[in-house]
Amino acid sequence: MQIFSNDIEGEFVDRPNRFVVRVNTPLGLIKAHCPNPGKLIEILTPGRKLILQKNNNTGKTLYTLVAAYYNEKIIPLYSGKANHIARELIIPRLFPESELVRSEYTYGHSRFDFYIETKNKKILLEVKACTLVEYKVGMFPDAPSLRATKHLTELSDLSKDFECHVLFVIGHRDAESFRPNIHTDPIFAQAMQNTRKNITFHAASIDTSAQGFVILLKKDIPIIWSDWKDINNQGVYLILLKLTEPCELTIGSLGKISFKKGYYIYCGSAKANLKQRIERHKRKRKNKHWHIDYLRQVAEEVQAFPIQSRKDLECSLAQDIKAISKDEVKSFGSTDCNCSSHLYLFEEDPRTKGEFIQLLFMYRHIRAFN
Secondary structure (H helix, E strand, O other), X not given: OEOOOOOEEEEEEEEEEOOEEEEEEOOEEEEEEOXXXXXXXXXXXXXXXXXXXXXXXXXXXXXEEEEEEEOOEEXXXXXXXXHHHHHHHHHHHHOOOOOEXXXXXXXXXXXXXXXXXXXXXXXXXXXXXXXXXEOXXXXXXXXXXXXXXXXXXXXXXXXXXXXXXXXXXXXXXXXXXXXXXXXXXXXXXXXXXXXXXXXXXXXXXXXXXXXXXXXXXXXXXXXXXXXXXXXXXXXXXXXXXXXXXXXXXXXXXXXXXXXXXEEEEEEEEEOOOHHHHHHHHHOOXXXXXXXXXXXXXXXXXXXXXXXXXXXXXXXXHHHHHHHHXXXXXXXXXXXXXXXXXXXXXXXXXXXXXXXXXXXXXXXXXXHOOO
């Protein structure tokens, strides 16, 4: 089946907001609609080759972002097309005895992607598009999704009247396993764990061509349950801070330190209350306790990257960040360990650099787990 047409290709420039991307094309700079609510930080990096489809309507944008070239693969990005793929390619394989398949089924105050009938069963199915796969492990979602959690709760509540299923459509041909993204949405991950007695979860992988043709590869990608179920709001984290001007600060017992203009990444950990620790670091108004509290007062931009884990990864993560950084701030955040620092300088935004993104995912997909 074909899920998009390749009308023009170009290179990613930026994403001014959640719904728009700007792309350099042979026709010039194009603003295109982004139909994917995810963060897509591994895909939407400067220079990434993208595929756009021309819109038939007269909306605010003439084109829609439909796919990206990534690691020698075509990754479909129009998340709504996952339902079309499910209906045409996967449902006939998962439910070969189905006699009726109805889309957008409303029951009570809830609406579900599919209602399926067999001779003896009434089935509700929700479909989720998974675009994040690193180290052959798929994860969903790549941004917090209250809506996805709500769907699990509603399905679980209806499990006495229906057989309930959730299907993750993974847009990478090399995916070998799947787990919920406990790092970006631990609430959804916990909801999966809490409802697995009432809901059957599936993951399937597809392959997509540059012209938008899709084939089903595997309908039964294994879902990993065991290595994350006991992780409870704990782990390590990276805090990115941006300084637009050089400055000098007095940092507790470290005394006066000169900071250059640029981006800084701080490595920390929390054996409990990881989310609360990160939120405290991001606030400006607070009593100064950690070294980072002083630097936060002058930072223009702050972003956190949590890595949920029961393993002690703080120092190894710090050393790996050091290896890709420009410089370090001596003894910052490392007075209780043998590291020379836990704060590192980058002259350019590390979020636009593949080496930082791949390091983050290596910890999130592999090292965080046993």
